[in-house]
Amino acid sequence: MGKEIQWNDQVDVLIVGSGFAGLTAAIEACESGKDVVIIEKMKRAGGNSVISDGGIAAPGTKLQKKRGIEDSEKMMYDDMLKAGLGLNHPNLLRTVVSNARGAFEWTLDALDVPYLDRVDIFGGHSVPRCYTPEGVTGGTILKKLLQKVDELGIPILYSTSFRSIMTDEQGHVTGGNVLKEYDYKTDTGIPAKIKTKRGIILASGGYGADVPFRSIQDPRLDETIQTTNKPFATAEVLRAALSINAASVQLSHIQLGAWSSPDEHGFGHGPLFADYILFQYGMIVDPHTGERFVNELGDRKQSADAILRTGHPCIGIADDRSVKYSGWDISKAIRKGVVRTFDSVDDLAAFYDMNTAVLQASIGRYNGFVQKGTDDDFQKPIVDDASPIENAPFYAMRLWPKVHFTMGGLSINERSQVLDFSGNTVDGLYAAGEVVGGVHGASRLGSCAITECIVFGRISGQNI
Amino acid sequence: MGKEIQWNDQVDVLIVGSGFAGLTAAIEACESGKDVVIIEKMKRAGGNSVISDGGIAAPGTKLQKKRGIEDSEKMMYDDMLKAGLGLNHPNLLRTVVSNARGAFEWTLDALDVPYLDRVDIFGGHSVPRCYTPEGVTGGTILKKLLQKVDELGIPILYSTSFRSIMTDEQGHVTGGNVLKEYDYKTDTGIPAKIKTKRGIILASGGYGADVPFRSIQDPRLDETIQTTNKPFATAEVLRAALSINAASVQLSHIQLGAWSSPDEHGFGHGPLFADYILFQYGMIVDPHTGERFVNELGDRKQSADAILRTGHPCIGIADDRSVKYSGWDISKAIRKGVVRTFDSVDDLAAFYDMNTAVLQASIGRYNGFVQKGTDDDFQKPIVDDASPIENAPFYAMRLWPKVHFTMGGLSINERSQVLDFSGNTVDGLYAAGEVVGGVHGASRLGSCAITECIVFGRISGQNI
Numbered sequence: 001m002g003k004e005i006q007w008n009d010q011v012d013v014l015i016v017g018s019g020f021a022g023l024t025a026a027i028e029a030c031e032s033g034k035d036v037v038i039i040e041k042m043k044r045a046g047g048n049s050v051i052s053d054g055g056i057a058a059p060g061t062k063l064q065k066k067r068g069i070e071d072s073e074k075m076m077y078d079d080m081l082k083a084g085l086g087l088n089h090p091n092l093l094r095t096v097v098s099n100a101r102g103a104f105e106w107t108l109d110a111l112d113v114p115y116l117d118r119v120d121i122f123g124g125h126s127v128p129r130c131y132t133p134e135g136v137t138g139g140t141i142l143k144k145l146l147q148k149v150d151e152l153g154i155p156i157l158y159s160t161s162f163r164s165i166m167t168d169e170q171g172h173v174t175g176g177n178v179l180k181e182y183d184y185k186t187d188t189g190i191p192a193k194i195k196t197k198r199g200i201i202l203a204s205g206g207y208g209a210d211v212p213f214r215s216i217q218d219p220r221l222d223e224t225i226q227t228t229n230k231p232f233a234t235a236e237v238l239r240a241a242l243s244i245n246a247a248s249v250q251l252s253h254i255q256l257g258a259w260s261s262p263d264e265h266g267f268g269h270g271p272l273f274a275d276y277i278l279f280q281y282g283m284i285v286d287p288h289t290g291e292r293f294v295n296e297l298g299d300r301k302q303s304a305d306a307i308l309r310t311g312h313p314c315i316g317i318a319d320d321r322s323v324k325y326s327g328w329d330i331s332k333a334i335r336k337g338v339v340r341t342f343d344s345v346d347d348l349a350a351f352y353d354m355n356t357a358v359l360q361a362s363i364g365r366y367n368g369f370v371q372k373g374t375d376d377d378f379q380k381p382i383v384d385d386a387s388p389i390e391n392a393p394f395y396a397m398r399l400w401p402k403v404h405f406t407m408g409g410l411s412i413n414e415r416s417q418v419l420d421f422s423g424n425t426v427d428g429l430y431a432a433g434e435v436v437g438g439v440h441g442a443s444r445l446g447s448c449a450i451t452e453c454i455v456f457g458r459i460s461g462q463n464i
Numbered sequence: 465m466g467k468e469i470q471w472n473d474q475v476d477v478l479i480v481g482s483g484f485a486g487l488t489a490a491i492e493a494c495e496s497g498k499d500v501v502i503i504e505k506m507k508r509a510g511g512n513s514v515i516s517d518g519g520i521a522a523p524g525t526k527l528q529k530k531r532g533i534e535d536s537e538k539m540m541y542d543d544m545l546k547a548g549l550g551l552n553h554p555n556l557l558r559t560v561v562s563n564a565r566g567a568f569e570w571t572l573d574a575l576d577v578p579y580l581d582r583v584d585i586f587g588g589h590s591v592p593r594c595y596t597p598e599g600v601t602g603g604t605i606l607k608k609l610l611q612k613v614d615e616l617g618i619p620i621l622y623s624t625s626f627r628s629i630m631t632d633e634q635g636h637v638t639g640g641n642v643l644k645e646y647d648y649k650t651d652t653g654i655p656a657k658i659k660t661k662r663g664i665i666l667a668s669g670g671y672g673a674d675v676p677f678r679s680i681q682d683p684r685l686d687e688t689i690q691t692t693n694k695p696f697a698t699a700e701v702l703r704a705a706l707s708i709n710a711a712s713v714q715l716s717h718i719q720l721g722a723w724s725s726p727d728e729h730g731f732g733h734g735p736l737f738a739d740y741i742l743f744q745y746g747m748i749v750d751p752h753t754g755e756r757f758v759n760e761l762g763d764r765k766q767s768a769d770a771i772l773r774t775g776h777p778c779i780g781i782a783d784d785r786s787v788k789y790s791g792w793d794i795s796k797a798i799r800k801g802v803v804r805t806f807d808s809v810d811d812l813a814a815f816y817d818m819n820t821a822v823l824q825a826s827i828g829r830y831n832g833f834v835q836k837g838t839d840d841d842f843q844k845p846i847v848d849d850a851s852p853i854e855n856a857p858f859y860a861m862r863l864w865p866k867v868h869f870t871m872g873g874l875s876i877n878e879r880s881q882v883l884d885f886s887g888n889t890v891d892g893l894y895a896a897g898e899v900v901g902g903v904h905g906a907s908r909l910g911s912c913a914i915t916e917c918i919v920f921g922r923i924s925g926q927n928i
Binding site for chain 1: 549550551552553554676677680681682683684699703706707709711712713714715716717769772773872875883885886887902
């Protein structure tokens with residue numbers, strides 16, 4: 001039946017993508033005795049992982065115990081399920097939380113990742129359980145992973161784009177079609193076929209920057225909506241898997257960052273001000289009305305949806321006391337013009353073309369809620385150290401959501417094997433990281449993405 | 465390349481499914497001169513369409529004008545977009561609303577469907593725009609469609625199950641694999657190949673009864689959750705399209721009916737009491753706490769999610785005055801034991817194992833809201849003709865959501881052509897009705913499903 005395939009290369013395991021999930025999978029697969037190759041379409045490793053802050057969540061760690069923080073797998077499970085609106089796949093969520101501590105310890109023991117001596121809490125977590133590497137960047141973890149990959153002699157083929165999955169007549173994965181010497185700008189390269197004896201691990205990331213793909217699932221997310229992701233966060237590998245009958249899970253669950261500025265590209269510097277100062281201590285107004293319209297401490301989905309519904313960027317406002325109290329250095333955001341300072345509320349109102357009297361009234365009403373400790377309008381939880389917005393200079397930032405994370409992706413089981421729509425495994429196909437769907441349900445909590453990458457990276461590498 | 469295919473049959477157009485979308489498509493295709501065959505896996509026509517109440521929504525009709533009802537395509541568009549949380553595909557939604565009146569008039573002029581002389585409003589519509597056929601059943605429309613199909617001499621092959629789509633090397637649809645003499649219980653039949661000169665129209669309905677398929681997208685919807693659909697509302701035709709690279713849209717958007725009873729199968733008799741009496745004039749309590757927990761007039765999604773979160777069926781309560789005032793005959797629900805009557809609140813509490821004092825207090829609190837016209841706890845809009853719950857007998861019904869409608873499905877364009885994940889058409893493949901995704905976004909409004917079936921049934925039949 002048909003002519004023999006001309007293979008250009010042969011390996012046990014082909015890994016697609018060199019972010020945290022792919023590199024972790026490669027290390028585990030190699031250490032369990034398999035011959036591994038990693039392909040990466042760009043010229044350097046790291047994908048979106050490298051632009052993250054590197055925070056990883058895990059329950060029951062020594063760092064928590066040292067600080068007397070009571071935590072458990074069940075508590076993390078419940079937090080993620082609550083954020084996910086109960087739509088998380090229970091078996092995958094359980095796999096992530098029960099392997100989270102092991103994943104974090106593996107980054108310490110096997111990789112020697114240096115972490116800051118602190119345990120942080122982010123929105124939606126019920127206790128501090130987030131560990132941040134030195135430099136507050138995923139680059140710190142990436143460097144250690146690449147060192148290990150290098151030590152083990154695992155080749156990374158850069159500028160190599162994955163195009164399609166080859167299967168035999170029984171549907172078993174036999175290899176992949178790739179483009180070598182891939183030119184990202186022209187989407188061209190030299191075709192080659194890599195034969196895989198054990199299979200392929202897809203660790204190609206999300207589709208946050210793939211406008212046609214994401215807007216099929218959420219038509220609001222057309223080209224007018226930016227993304228915090230790198231522009232190469234596209235869906236071609238996911239499409240390739242779907243086209244051989246892999247099942248998609250919850251592709252329409254796409255997370256928007258409400259802390260984003262339309263006045264800078266990518267993740268940028270605004271989110272530090274918005275997420276760490278403004279949402280806790282400040283307020284957001286619609287410049288067309290001069291009034292508040294949302295609980296600033298709602299979850300990412302609530303805030304982003306509310307801002308989108310106004311139809312235009314909204315204005316976040318905080319005062320000097322809160323900025324100083326927070327201790328965060330927002331000078332970069334100010335230098336870039338993303339956060340602006342004003343000597344008075346009148347100046348701020350004039351700059352954003354708002355009615356001063358209305359804005360003053362909105363601030364006064366909000367300050368009243370701060371003083372009595374309850375927000376009658378939007379039920380924002382008033383934090384203990386909140387203070388009224390009253391001390392100049394006033395800080396303001398335009399807010400307009402950006403696509404941040406795609407919860408949807410491929411259907412997998414607890415062993416990281418890709419499934420079809422009937423729940424059967426696609427033989428020889430594994431997936432890990434953001435390309436997988438179902439772990440986070442409707443909404444992902446901060447610092448749980450890296451946990452997922454390491455957990456399923458390890459599992460896929462061990463099992464393939 | 466390979467041996468010649470042995471075709472058992474040849475037509476211009478193969479239509480899969482004999483509900484409203486499929487029959488409408490067949491009539492239009494035939495009337496535009498094409499040779500058409502309809503296949504239906506069951507022994508009779510109608511699918512889920514026949515169990516609906518037959519209500520169809522359209523703006524700007526004569527029936528509205530006669531009653532002085534101001535309506536427009538824009539108003540219907542906005543209502544559906546609001547219910548859909550802005551996630552509706554704008555081009556498909558526009559196509560539905562701008563062809564809705566024409567579709568309704570076609571059922572009058574071409575089919576002679578008899579409608580009741582009334583215009584109804586259902587939750588989420590801003591004005592009355594829903595027309596109900598005589599008998600308050602989709603069966604009335606079905607009969608007229610079947611008469612027309614018969615007049616035109618279009619064959620319906622019953623007990624014929626669609627299995628897969630055949631394409632040529634360029635990906636053009638060339639025909640379908642079917643099972644004739646299909647036995648639904650054993651899922652077996654006699655394989656046959658039908659060649660299609662122009663293509664295939666998929667009108668196979670939703671996946672509300674397909675537990676494995678739906679629970680991949682919403683893991684809460686396992687086998688413990690019933691459906692109002694017929695048990696044959698499964699996804700095999702949708703899967704067949706996905707496997708030749710058709711794009712899925714919003715598969716995780718699955719609508720639950722909050723007005724369902726766990727004490728009867730299918731749609732049943734409880735919803736009449738719940739949706740038309742209880743939600744307006746009564747209250748829902750969690751039997752474990754004896755307290756209210758939701759706005760009874762929230763949209764389907766809000767109410768169903770809230771009931772699901774309690775983890776157990778909840779109790780809806782209304783009093784005799786409201787039941788009598790509503791004018792609805794709920795005797796069937798009472799005879800079936802789905803709605804129960806009690807001489808006193810004490811009896812009701814005892815039957816459902818609730819603390820009487822707590823329940824009395826909850827009713828008292830709710831009655832206070834009715835009297836002052838505002839619900840401080842859950843912001844239920846208190847209708848003008850609301851009255852306190854105080855007159856025996858008291859009516860109660862257990863509520864537990866059932867899967868009602870699947871908003872997700874295949875990606876199509878305004879011409880009803882199926883698209884892939886890059887937005888390209890799959891040549892020769894069309895889809896209409898519930899198998900299509902994107903028209904309704906996050907949530908479908910009542911009586912808009914039949915509008916969609918007729919609109920895209922007509923468009924697909926005309927265009928193929």
